[in-house]
Amino acid sequence: MIDFGALMNALLSQTGLISISLGNIVMILIGAVMLYLGIGKKYEPFLLVGIGLACIVTNIPGSGLAEPGGLFYYAYKGVELLILPPLIFLGIGAMTDFGPMIANPSLVILGAAAHLGIFVALIGAKILGFSLAEACSIGIIGGADGPMAIYTTVQLAPHLLPQISVAAYSYMALMPLIQPPVMRLLTTKSERRIIMKQPRYVSRLEKIVFPVVIIIIVNLFLPPVAPLITMLMLGNLIRECLLLDRMAETVSNSLLNVITLTLTIAIGSTMKADNFLTAQTLIIIVLGLVAFVFGTASGVICARIMNKISGGKINPLIGSAGIASVPIAARVSHKVGQEENRNNFLIMHAMGPNLAGVFGTAISGGIMLALLGH
Amino acid sequence: MMLSDDITGALSLSIIDFILSFVFIAGIGGILYLFPYINKLGEVKENKY
Numbered sequence: 001m002i003d004f005g006a007l008m009n010a011l012l013s014q015t016g017l018i019s020i021s022l023g024n025i026v027m028i029l030i031g032a033v034m035l036y037l038g039i040g041k042k043y044e045p046f047l048l049v050g051i052g053l054a055c056i057v058t059n060i061p062g063s064g065l066a067e068p069g070g071l072f073y074y075a076y077k078g079v080e081l082l083i084l085p086p087l088i089f090l091g092i093g094a095m096t097d098f099g100p101m102i103a104n105p106s107l108v109i110l111g112a113a114a115h116l117g118i119f120v121a122l123i124g125a126k127i128l129g130f131s132l133a134e135a136c137s138i139g140i141i142g143g144a145d146g147p148m149a150i151y152t153t154v155q156l157a158p159h160l161l162p163q164i165s166v167a168a169y170s171y172m173a174l175m176p177l178i179q180p181p182v183m184r185l186l187t188t189k190s191e192r193r194i195i196m197k198q199p200r201y202v203s204r205l206e207k208i209v210f211p212v213v214i215i216i217i218v219n220l221f222l223p224p225v226a227p228l229i230t231m232l233m234l235g236n237l238i239r240e241c242l243l244l245d246r247m248a249e250t251v252s253n254s255l256l257n258v259i260t261l262t263l264t265i266a267i268g269s270t271m272k273a274d275n276f277l278t279a280q281t282l283i284i285i286v287l288g289l290v291a292f293v294f295g296t297a298s299g300v301i302c303a304r305i306m307n308k309i310s311g312g313k314i315n316p317l318i319g320s321a322g323i324a325s326v327p328i329a330a331r332v333s334h335k336v337g338q339e340e341n342r343n344n345f346l347i348m349h350a351m352g353p354n355l356a357g358v359f360g361t362a363i364s365g366g367i368m369l370a371l372l373g374h
Numbered sequence: 375m376m377l378s379d380d381i382t383g384a385l386s387l388s389i390i391d392f393i394l395s396f397v398f399i400a401g402i403g404g405i406l407y408l409f410p411y412i413n414k415l416g417e418v419k420e421n422k423y
Binding site: 101102105106108109111112113115116118119122123126127131132135136200202203204205206208209210213214217221222356359360363364367368371372 | 376377378379380381383384385387388389390391392394395396398399400401402403404405406407409410412413415416417418
């Protein structure tokens with residue numbers, strides 16, 4: 001006689017139902033909200049679809065996808081072994097024109113000025129009891145550079161990767177809401193109306209030499225972040241040499257999409273209830289916001305100073321673009337400028353500090369990695 | 375670790391990092407000022423491709 005009760009019990013014990021916890025259910029709901037925001041509200045779907053789905057799957061007990069041997073586990077290995085962030089940079093390099101940065105070298109300094117937020121968040125995190133390595137990882141959220149935040153965190157505080165990557169990418173998507181009030185508060189109406197001089201023409205030869213020079217400088221002076229910047233510049237060289245069109249197309253589209261999907265799955269797979277549902281997560285999210293606000297403010301203040309020195313030739317709104325997050329921050333500068341003067345096209349001027357911000361974040365992260373002995 | 379894991383370490387790291395970031399970025403900016411001179415070396419004709 002078959003004991004159906006025992007059979008059903010055996011079957012049930014093989015499912016996740018028996019061991020699902022309240023934390024798992026909360027995380028599944030968070031994953032579902034991410035999917036809703038990504039698909040329903042079209043709010044960074046490239047990131048939220050992968051992260052949301054992986055978050056749901058990871059919190060279903062027994063699925064095993066995020067456990068050793070599971071597919072998501074190997075996706076995370078790509079992050080842990082620092083393979084995916086440099087490949088993301090390869091794709092970004094292949095789709096980026098560094099001409100605006102080469103054309104206006106004086107604005108490059110804004111790429112460093114807009115990173116005060118990193119250090120405010122770092123000191124804040126230390127005061128709140130995080131270790132120095134954890135505080136550095138939290139601070140780098142203020143660099144508004146997702147791959148760089150992941151790259152630094154994996155080496156300094158890998159257990160904080162889900163919180164930091166979610167905070168970094170969320171705030172990057174929210175920059176059009178976070179930055180404008182700070183920008184308006186720190187500038188006058190007349191400053192926001194300043195129309196800047198057209199940048200000079202940048203030749204093909206300059207655009208080809210630029211990535212080579214940057215690769216040499218970074219490998220020479222900042223080896224900890226050399227993999228990221230080298231790949232960024234390799235992607236850019238592939239684009240600018242005009243001989244590798246098919247490769248540039250593949251790297252900036254197909255490869256970037258595959259790597260982004262793998263990266264988002266990897267991030268989502270780390271969002272386990274016991275790791276994510278903590279008071280630490282809330283503190284990290286608040287500190288991330290502090291970092292973005294201070295970074296925006298310091299960039300705008302530095303641009304105001306440069307405007308005074310130059311005799312009114314620089315629109316201070318481009319200062320906030322130094323926070324990196326290409327091209328979102330540059331678009332925000334342009335949009336706030338157009339609210340005051342519809343004939344003011346700040347986008348190309350803001351792209352210079354915006355691209356410099358990528359290097360600024362990489363420099364800050366590289367110095368942290370070097371000084372903390374990793 | 376070269377820095378102490380306390381507030382002093384965090385402050386020291388922040389100050390050093392912020393200043394060095396300016397130095398490195400200013401260095402890159404300085405090199406970019408020289409870029410127009412590259413054009414005197416030659417020209418890459420874009421329509422050649």
